[in-house]
Amino acid sequence: MLMSLGFGSIFGTVQGVLTSLHDIKLLAKIPKELITGILCVVSLLLAQVFALSSGDYILQIFDTWVGTVPLLVVAFFEITAVAYAYGVRRFSQDIYLMSGEEPSLLFKLCWKFVSPAVMLVILLGFLFNVATEGISYFRYDKHIGEAVPAEMPAWAILVCFTLTFISLIWIPLAAILHRLVELPAVIPSYFPEDELRQQHPIDDDFMSSKLDWMLFKD
Secondary structure, eight states: OHHHHHHHHHHHHHHHHHHHHHHTTTTTTSOHHHHHHHHHHHHHHHHGGGGSTTHHHHHHHHHHHTTTHHHHHHHHHHHHIIIIIIIHHHHHHHHHHHHSSOOOHHHHHIIIIIHHHHHHHHHHHHHHHHHHHOOEEEEEETTTTEEEEEEOOHHHHHHHHHHHHHHHTHHHHHHHHHHHSOOOOOOOOOOOHHHHHHHSOOOTTTTOSHHHHHHHOO
């Protein structure tokens, strides 16, 4: 079970990195198999840090400041971009084209109001907790044989903020580059829009109920 869980996690991680490299055409001339092999070997070497005697403490840093806070911020910006920039109405049309069913009102409310609000409250609560109580970690006390909370040293706090900064700097950096630098044109992937529109036609009164129009108009 643990092996299956590990393989499932690493497949998603590797494909996420490979897809990003493929989309930006950074390593277009190198075979995908070679890139995958190099990425797996490098990941294996970096993962040896967690096998050290202090690996559990390093895992605590990565688990919170790489796997939790950045993902929460990225998810918040993603749902905000979909709900307020792209529009819930257009997003619902896309889902209708692909599935033939319009998303329920509950999903639309979560996309536009509930999910961004919940993630923002969690993020602000976390930042408030860090500002008032500081950053701590669980340290093993050999005298009592238990893990007890301890204050994190200054250098470790610097590592935490650096890891989070590296993960999140690409959001504003990509936005600035998109506005200031003319990036190469991206060839869109094939999407059978005409065929889907024939199979699931979208009328002009799509989401035309008064409540939908009030809450989700673009």
